[in-house]
Amino acid sequence: MSLDPVTAFTSQQLAVRYASHGMTPRLARRLLASAVRFGIWPDQDTTISVRWLSGMRNRLHIPSLSVLERRKSAVDGFEKFLFAAPDGARFESVLIPLAHRQDDRKAVVCVSSQAGCALGCAFCATGRLGFSRHLEVWEIVAQVAQLRRESTLPVRGVVFMGMGEPLLNVDAVLQAAEIFSEPCGLAISAKAITLSTVGIVPAILRLARERQPYRLIVSLTSADPDKRRRVMPVDAQYPLDTLRDALAVYHAATGRRVTLAWTLIAGFNTSEEDARRLAAWVGELPVQLDLIDVNDATGRFVPPDDTERNAFRDALRRHLAAPVVRRYSGGKDIQAACGMLAAQAAAASAKAP
Ligand code: SF4
Known part of the structure; x- marks a missing residue:
């Protein structure tokens, strides 16, 4: 009989699923807290009997991932973990320290979906x-x-900006987010959990319908359909107009401002016309625009220099009535920045021809 992973369920689901085996809501919370926070079974005590624990161990297990490699940036302290699942699948996560505010030192984890x-x-x-x-x-x-167990700073946020498109694995992502935010899980505020998407329209409409409490970031990068399609093929399936309509529905349902991410690429999406098109596409929709330098290890795409970047910001000021924020994407020296995750050990890539 295959065992269920404890950490795939919320405490309420555990209590319902194993009610006939004596799993009360209180025991479910104890079990989940111990499994998620420490990776171990709870100790036997006056409320948890040896018999109950051994019955549970015959039905459930506490799985973990193998860490194949761990690299820390000497520049900004970002730390990248290369994981392997039991079937050999590889993926990466990044531990991001936010330690610049002495009174609010914390870390955020960037996860793969x-x-x-x-x-x-x-x-x-x-x-x-x-x-x-x-x-x-x-x-x-x-x-x-x-990563929370390895972090010297308290982990207070999760961003789904690692490998993969989270909204194409939306059932698992929403379930994981619920476990992150459960008080007996990792107790991370739902508002500090961010789903980042290239614009999977049916899933955005689902988030709206269900009024999911998580923050949404949509990677736009161009409001010109031809240009966007050249770098983001998903635009052929979910074109800009359809995406704009879905975001309007999302805003109407949740009341939340949508964050748009704009990957800055020199000579590609930083002109006056790019700013004008973006403003026309946004219209009355309340948004925030995050500017992120492209990180392309192949060298095909390069970020703008300061002159080009400042000229684009000026153009945005002229055309777009929305907050514009420049985002730092760290860990470049260890290939941990946005767009650089390739699930390759440094030792392996150094040996590659
Ligand atoms: S940015 Fe990368 S991980 Fe995200 S959807 Fe595009 S190809 Fe996938």
Whole structure:
């Protein structure tokens, strides 16, 4: 009989599923807390009998991922973990320290939702790998749980910006997010959990319908359909107009401002016309625009220099009535920045011809 992974369930689901085996809601919370926070079974005590524990061990297990490699940036302290699942699937997570505010020192974990990715964005190393498979709930949970145990700072946030498109594995992603935010799970505020997507319209409509509490970031990069399609093939399936309509529905349902991510590529999406088109596409939709330098290890795409970047910001100021934020994408020296995750050990890539 195959065993269920404890960390694939919320405490409420555990209590319902194993009610006939004596799993009360209180025992379920104890079990989940111990499994997610420490990776171990709870101790036997006056409320947990040896008999009950051994019965549970015959039905459930506490799985973990193998760490194949761990590298820390000497520049900014970002730390990348290369994991292997029991079937050999490889994927990466990044522990991001946010220690600049002395009174609020914390860390955020960037997680993968798929091994590889099918969407083939031109500027992304994961896209060049192709798709292997969706990650299971426990594999997503384990990335954060295991990094939390390694972190010297408290982990207070999760961003689904690692390998894969989270909204193509949306059932598992939402289930993992619920476990992250459970008080007896990792107790991470739902508002500090971010789903990042290239614009999977049916899943955005689902988030709206279900009024999911998580933050949404949509990678736009161009509001010109021809240009966007050249670097983000997903635009052929979910074109800009359809995406705009879905975001309007999302905003109406949740009342939340949508964050748009704009990967800055020199000579490609930084002109006055790019800013004008973006403003026309946004219209009345309340948004925030995050500017992120492209990180392309192949050298095909390069970020703009300061002059080009500042000229684009000025153009945005003239055309777009929305906050514009420049985002730091760290860990470049260890290939941990946005767009650089390729699930390769440094030793292996150094040996490659
Ligand atoms: S940017 Fe995201 S969706 Fe695009 S190829 Fe990379 S992992 Fe996939």
